[in-house]
Amino acid sequence: MKIINFYVDNFRSLSNIRLEDLGGLNVIVGYNGYGKTNLLTAIYLFIKNLNAGIEKRSIEDRDQEYMLLWRDYDITKPISIGGVIEFSEEEVQKSIGKSQKLRVEVVNKLRYNNRFIEWSLESFSVNNSPPTRDQFEEVKSLFSLASQSVEYVPIFDQTYFDAILKKMIEMNRSPINMRRKWYDFVNLIGEVIPEIKGIEFWDSGKLVLNIQNLPIYIDLAASGFQRVILMLFILWLSGRKILLLEEPEVNMYPTLQSRIMKLIKDWTNNNVFQVFITTHSPYIISSTVDNYIIMKKKNGVSSAIKVTLDEQLRTITGILRVNLGDVLFNRLIVLTSELAEPSVILNWLRRIGISNDELGIGIYKVNNELELQLWLKMREMLGLDVIFLGLCDKIDINLKDYCVPLGREIENYYTKGRLIDVIRKFGVYPDEKELRDLTKEETYRWLVNVFKKRGIDYDKIRNSIGELVTMYDGVEMPKEMEILANKIKSLESI
Template sequence: VVGYNGSGKTNLLSSIFTFIRNLNSGIERKTVDDPEGSYSLLWHTYDITKPIYLGGTIYFSEDEVARVVGKRVPYRIEVLNKVQYDRKTITWSVEKLLVNSSPVDSDTLKDVKVLFSYASGLVEYVPIYDATYFDEAIKRMIELYKSPLHLKRLWYDFVNLVSSTIPEVKGLEIWEGNRLVLNVENLPVYVDLAASGFQRVIMMLFIIWASGNKVMLIEEPEVNMHPNLQARVIKLIKEWSSRSNFQVFITSHSPYFVSTKVIESVIVMKRKGSSSTAVQVNLDSTLDLMLSILRVRLTDLLFSRTVILTAQQVEPVVLLNWLRRIGVPIDEEGITAFKVSSDYELGVWRRVIERLKLSVIYVGLCESLTGPERELCVPFYKNVEDYFSRDVLPTVLKTLGIHLEDKELKELNKSDITSWLIQVAKRRGVDYERIRTSLGDIMSNNDTIEMPKEIEILANKLKTVQEIA
């Protein structure tokens, strides 16, 4: 689950947790007093004067149903619970309840209650950091370490798991005072004195390893982890979830998690006013192919709030530098820019935009657009090179290893700058497009360079789009 801070990632996990833990609450028409407003914190910044609906589909396999209620039939239960706040009292009611797409009779309802009671205990929330929560995890580890001999193998299984995930940790023991000790490169280190990344990974590995077939909700597991360790952990979680009923929802700001090939689905949270929208993106081979054609990384798009697509004459890095110079906080606002080289690429971009629900502005592409797309376009007809200073250009080229001859310096004052640059590069056996980005980056960072009026128009359109998005 990805998205900007405040986009609703934690609220999504809280909703899933509350939904599963309270599956029976709607059927039982449960009422809870909340004098301190503790429950309302789950919906911080949302309008709780309106009903809150928590719904989903719960699947129970034949084996689960047989084990829990003694019937060998799979159950697919659709449930929608309504939560209403009224004077610090919370009332639950059920709005929808279907089993295998059919309304429930009294006998089936009894089964549903038993199954819901069973399922409500199969969810665990792993916070970013909660001292009490992790202290409880250590207590569970101590109990496992001190277990009877015939169960001790489980402890060694866990130790081997830690060592294979973190090669620097050669072993784990419980010493006097019930303190967990790590063998780090054959040196004993108390866990509370170990690197914070080691602490978190070991605690998290134990919690997930001991979770059985629970639904795990994990907040930002990448905190304090080296990228290599992040890759190992997410691969391990994927392996576990593939072998059992274990499911996991992870909130993350880590591009390493998303860029690994083990991730099959990403939920992108987008905030608009007092509500959030969750967009599910399936990471399949078709999406991989489209991104490969566009030479764009998935993480560059998923972690952006607004994408600018430019025509061939508009070098993206130049555009972004110009926006920075007039005070647009490009990095803080998550604005990225990419060049569209052909109508074919534009068509591929349209498919990617639809898949990822991207917020997009176009620059210089207006003639290729119609309808709503054209309304999001800023005209730009010149090459960005037309705004480069002829006085500064020779010095900048010299930093790129291109020393101009006297004849070329004279030609500079007479020629179109773009054509001149192409010829200068060609004489040296260089394709100008290979150095255009670097040259444009340096030139557009120079305060003496002229800026087109279209940049102000673009800045205003960005502001409007981000307010709407």
């Protein structure tokens, strides 16, 4: 079973989301509070209730808890949730005895009426055609099977993981002819975590890990080992399922994250299962995935776009020398012209209360027209929020509201005494004539000439010098920084 398309509207923070041509391994990214968990929950609700619209299911909301499913708790509008699901020949054969693939599209509506949630069917098709009476009943049977074939793995839920551990005990104690599965699972652990030489249950019923030939109870082992063993067991039992993994990287060191992702990718390539992962990990982002689902939020409403890491996107990030994970994990991108250096802009923004770490701001320098066009293309592909600094004459007029002019090089704002102290730290000691010239020439041109006389390309160390000069409050700051800060705050509040 595989979700090909997924649609949801008016569910929690989510509005008008349509994701099409989904792959086997789908990674969901976005800033905190942008709706990643809501999207996982919506997918889970969809699969668990595929038959709800057909059956016109009605659920009483005695404690008014289900009202929380509605965006802004506005129960006057229905929730729409649906998609396209593809069932393999094996699944269809198992359910209805026919050897054929089926692709079913179903969209359900949820309405709130007098403390009852009422499901209804909005649209329904089988292999792109209205279903016959026989197909209608066959699909109902398939949907019943599908509702048992989705697994939501939370970040941490003690009850959930206790249940997983109980299943491990049951497999370990299974009849001898079934024990082979257990040994296969133990071998899998050894492949993914070489430090673990074996696992077994002792008479106390506790799981014991053989770590470098030392027996350790699982609850005394490193938390990363605990989580990855339980995660591996979930993966091991999830053939033909849709897996919803919430931040699987928690407590896992980077190498382990990479191994888990490689295993998941191998299994999704072989159609063992389909996976949707929410993450904040650059190691998961940098893995080979089929799709990125990028969450966005505006005026309290979450949306999503699907992006495939194709050759074009790889080429763009390669030419720009940027890490895709860094770009995706930022809420806002600031692009500066050749007049400014990113480290200087960061220091100035900090001085007026704008923290790039807290607000998720990435600052990148645009060195030429080619780089600008590539950034504009990536902005379009990834749905990036971008502010342009000093590039106003090079962008389209429809982007002018997102641009801040910058009239001269940042060096012209440096305090002369502080600048001299810094360049001396680089082993450059201007002579008396050069010091006199500093008051006559523009500072940037002066620095270029001073360093050139000593065989040094100033532009190669410009960012480092700028960071050292502007890390102290005594340096003058251009008024354009206040304008930039206000634009950042305005985008933050949206």
